[in-house]
Amino acid sequence: MDSGFLRALEQVVGPEGLTTDSTRRRAYECDGLALVRRVPDLVLAPLDTSQARECMRLLREEGLAVIPRGAGTGLAGGATPHEGGVVFKTSRMRRVLEVSERDRFARVEAGVVNVDLTSACSHHGLRYAPDPSSQQACTIGGNVANNSGGPHCFRYGATTRSILGLTVITAEGEVMELGGPEPDPEGLDLVGCFVGCEGMLGVATEVTCRLIPAPETTETLLALFPSLDGACEAVTELIAENLEPSAIEILDRLTIEAVEASVLAAGYPDEADAVLLIDIDGLAEEVRATAQDVGEIARAHGAFEIRTATDAKERARLWAGRKGAFGAMGRIAPDLYVADVVVPRTKLKEVVLATTEICQARGLKLSNVFHAGDGNLHPNISYDRRDEVEVARVLEAGTEIMKACVAVGGSLSGEHGIGLEKRDEMHRVFSEADLDAMLRVRAAWDPDERMNPGKAIPVRGCMEIKTKPLPVPSGGSS
Numbered sequence: 317m318d319s320g321f322l323r324a325l326e327q328v329v330g331p332e333g334l335t336t337d338s339t340r341r342r343a344y345e346c347d348g349l350a351l352v353r354r355v356p357d358l359v360l361a362p363l364d365t366s367q368a369r370e371c372m373r374l375l376r377e378e379g380l381a382v383i384p385r386g387a388g389t390g391l392a393g394g395a396t397p398h399e400g401g402v403v404f405k406t407s408r409m410r411r412v413l414e415v416s417e418r419d420r421f422a423r424v425e426a427g428v429v430n431v432d433l434t435s436a437c438s439h440h441g442l443r444y445a446p447d448p449s450s451q452q453a454c455t456i457g458g459n460v461a462n463n464s465g466g467p468h469c470f471r472y473g474a475t476t477r478s479i480l481g482l483t484v485i486t487a488e489g490e491v492m493e494l495g496g497p498e499p500d501p502e503g504l505d506l507v508g509c510f511v512g513c514e515g516m517l518g519v520a521t522e523v524t525c526r527l528i529p530a531p532e533t534t535e536t537l538l539a540l541f542p543s544l545d546g547a548c549e550a551v552t553e554l555i556a557e558n559l560e561p562s563a564i565e566i567l568d569r570l571t572i573e574a575v576e577a578s579v580l581a582a583g584y585p586d587e588a589d590a591v592l593l594i595d596i597d598g599l600a601e602e603v604r605a606t607a608q609d610v611g612e613i614a615r616a617h618g619a620f621e622i623r624t625a626t627d628a629k630e631r632a633r634l635w636a637g638r639k640g641a642f643g644a645m646g647r648i649a650p651d652l653y654v655a656d657v658v659v660p661r662t663k664l665k666e667v668v669l670a671t672t673e674i675c676q677a678r679g680l681k682l683s684n685v686f687h688a689g690d691g692n693l694h695p696n697i698s699y700d701r702r703d704e705v706e707v708a709r710v711l712e713a714g715t716e717i718m719k720a721c722v723a724v725g726g727s728l729s730g731e732h733g734i735g736l737e738k739r740d741e742m743h744r745v746f747s748e749a750d751l752d753a754m755l756r757v758r759a760a761w762d763p764d765e766r767m768n769p770g771k772a773i774p775v776r777g778c779m780e781i782k783t784k785p786l787p788v789p790s791g792g793s794s
């Protein structure tokens with residue numbers, strides 16, 4: 317890269333914000349999807365919105381691709397520099413700028429780690445609801461870009477429900493202020509458009525987040541089932557009965573064993589083939605009544621024991637086991653392919669069975685831990701990336717699982733996004749006209765397609781999606 321250009325960047329971000337060294341750049345060759353790797357040409361880490369804007373202007377002049385990156389915990393290759401380019405990371409933008417107790421919002425920089433936002437508002441009796449299991453590491457900016465979910469999104473909704481405003485730097489280096497703390501701003505809903513954009517519309521540098529009051533009481537139940545089928549049936553019934561726990565998670569036998577053998581051992585039982593981990597939030601009386609109804613439904617579907625966490629410490633232990641489950645799977649094999657699909661909740665049992673058959677037919681080791689209340693499945697396949705034959709079987713199983721979900725009215729991703737992993741599967745759920753509309757929206761924000769190229773929307777030629785030429789706006793470009 318031209319040394320004058322590198323010097324100009326260094327003047328903006330300082331030496332600590334610029335990584336050119338090839339060994340250090342290697343740390344950014346992939347995200348949580350370890351199957352696809354490419355070392356970026358450069359890594360930039362601005363300190364704030366103003367530095368981010370200056371960097372984007374310099375990158376525009378060089379015509380370089382920009383790959384926004386938070387913590388790199390994504391599981392679909394979204395932050396992987398597939399075609400080279402500059403990784404633009406937010407890890408130095410970590411300030412909580414404002415917490416308004418009265419108006420119930422927080423304004424944070426995009427690199428703030430999810431759990432740090434929760435901590436910043438908890439002493440105001442407030443909380444930020446979306447809680448991905450990766451919340452100890454993932455950033456609010458990454459959550460926005462992936463419209464991330466989490467166990468408690470069953471009741472409180474995925475990230476999009478909690479985002480009020482954004483500061484975004486476009487590929488052209490312009491700063492856009494979208495939305496804001498007021499409840500219903502005028503104009504097109506560009507915040508809604510940006511959330512879930514997977515880094516293709518710009519870099520979010522600041523985020524205004526909706527906060528909600530912390531519940532008066534939370535009760536945590538663990539329902540023990542002799543089979544995964546029974547646990548799935550119970551979830552379907554809980555939804556049909558309009559019961560509203562705040563979280564309903566399933567862990568199967570293999571997951572329980574891995575967690576219990578790890579440092580996160582949570583006291584999950586030996587004797588169950590599956591457990592439902594359920595949180596119920598609300599006023600004490602309402603929580604008690606719901607817990608009773610939930611227990612009855614679970615028993616009617618075979619639960620042989622319902623345990624209730626006795627104190628906050630036990631609750632925290634049960635949830636730490638769940639949230640650390642992916643990591644614990646490292647005991648089974650060196651690598652884990654975390655599939656992410658979503659189905660109508662009446663189809664959970666059917667699809668879990670289909671998934672088991674798909675993996676068994678290929679001799680693959682499957683475990684399940686998922687946000688059952690949302691119909692969001694995570695069939696996890698343990699494998700060894702050094703074994704090419706096994707890798708091919710894993711990828712084939714991943715595709716078959718997606719097909720099985722789509723066949724019952726489900727979709728490709730419940731929460732992890734499309735990224736590189738599922739880009740070429742998009743035609744299974746979207747028509748050419750749908751994909752064309754997405755490309756046009758993208759082109760309106762980023763005419764040169766320099767933001768996170770190659771992600772989420774099938775590229776022209778790759779799937780033979782042909783877009784009509786965009787009309788040239790009168791008066792030239794802005």
Ligand SMILES: Cc1cc2nc3c(=O)[nH]c(=O)nc-3n(C[C@H](O)[C@H](O)[C@H](O)COP(=O)(O)OP(=O)(O)OC[C@H]3O[C@@H](n4cnc5c(N)ncnc54)[C@H](O)[C@@H]3O)c2cc1C
Nearest residue numbers: 386387388389390394449455457458461464465515520731
């Ligand atoms: C153990 C584990 C558990 C997980 N559990 C969950 C879960 O429960 N629910 C869930 O939804 N996901 C989960 N994930 C996936 C992942 O953590 C989420 O997708 C998370 O939101 C990614 O955040 P990140 O900061 O790591 O983003 P990255 O992985 O760095 O980036 C993700 C995407 O966002 C874009 N991006 C990042 N920052 C910005 C920005 N500031 N502006 C514009 N674009 C940006 C990137 O280009 C990329 O496309 C889990 C992952 C792991 C490893």
